[in-house]
Amino acid sequence: MDRPSLRQLDLFAQMVAAGSLARCAIMLGVPAEAIARDMASLEMRLGYRLFDDLEGAARLTPAGRKTAQAMTQLTQDEADAPDDPASPPPTDPVVLPATLVRPTSTEPPRRTILLAAPAPVFGQLQEKLSAFEAANEDIAITLDLHVQSAEDAAAALRHGGADIAYFYALSAPDAFPSRYGWSEQLNLYVGAAHPLARADIVSRDDLAISPMIAMDRRNATRAIIADALERGRARLGPMVLESDDMFAVMSALRKGAGLFPAFGALARDLGRMAGISRLPLDMPLPPIEIRQALGPKAGETPAVEALAEFLFL
Numbered sequence: 001m002d003r004p005s006l007r008q009l010d011l012f013a014q015m016v017a018a019g020s021l022a023r024c025a026i027m028l029g030v031p032a033e034a035i036a037r038d039m040a041s042l043e044m045r046l047g048y049r050l051f052d053d054l055e056g057a058a059r060l061t062p063a064g065r066k067t068a069q070a071m072t073q074l075t076q077d078e079a080d081a082p083d084d085p086a087s088p089p090p091t092d093p094v095v096l097p098a099t100l101v102r103p104t105s106t107e108p109p110r111r112t113i114l115l116a117a118p119a120p121v122f123g124q125l126q127e128k129l130s131a132f133e134a135a136n137e138d139i140a141i142t143l144d145l146h147v148q149s150a151e152d153a154a155a156a157l158r159h160g161g162a163d164i165a166y167f168y169a170l171s172a173p174d175a176f177p178s179r180y181g182w183s184e185q186l187n188l189y190v191g192a193a194h195p196l197a198r199a200d201i202v203s204r205d206d207l208a209i210s211p212m213i214a215m216d217r218r219n220a221t222r223a224i225i226a227d228a229l230e231r232g233r234a235r236l237g238p239m240v241l242e243s244d245d246m247f248a249v250m251s252a253l254r255k256g257a258g259l260f261p262a263f264g265a266l267a268r269d270l271g272r273m274a275g276i277s278r279l280p281l282d283m284p285l286p287p288i289e290i291r292q293a294l295g296p297k298a299g300e301t302p303a304v305e306a307l308a309e310f311l312f313l
Contacts (some may be wrong), residue, residue: 008240012067016060022075040247041244046120046123066122083155088297094099111140112140113137113142114161116152117147119167127313157293157296164307166292168289181289182289184263184267186287190260191256193254197279201280204277207259211236211240212238213253215242217242224288228286237258240258
């Protein structure tokens, strides 16, 4: 998963391990309201709900369970990785409940298909993935939520064991074959207090003198957004806020602090927020493509090809 959300993801893992919001707050020594806020911010960024009844039984949704299983794999991968002298000292690992790991049994092993994708893309595919698993009881789909870019996808397919990868791009990469899935429009969002919120048309010159709000600089989506802004010749003014806390971003927007670029589920949620609107640009920004690529041995595995095709239906 993209690195800036690791604090929120660690908190999500602590919530899963604790089993309730109240117990998690006691374990961590932080207010339950702060944990609930971080979980809501994370869900908004991912584009799907992680829990049903967070303040009660805190049951994982199907997508939340898949995300927790993916984090279990992430923890194992990092534990197996060689030590880096430049890395900070490791923190105590978060142990997720054993119910999140498929138990061993005497039944024939299920064929595992590893799907690598950005978490918001998984959010859009989750219903089809669940339907495919339900129709193919001998198939288990696992997730790698590290992938964002074409470079990430290539590495996951070549070295990470991924069978299918989805990734963000502005066009088809030259390094490996892929096919176009769909596009998500990149837009700029503004609060009602900002002077440009009342403009009928916003020019590139207007953007150049308008401060910018952005996700944390370590966020993996920052690069694709920056590339799209550059390709669209949209140069924004000085940075006033860099944060993955969506409540801080929305607060800054409503105060008229700057413009915020977003696409996908996050953009759709922002467009529904009171006091926040999409800027009417004189020329649209380039859309972000979501592309699909298959691993080198996909042709030898009918189930992988079948799932890849099913996701396009």
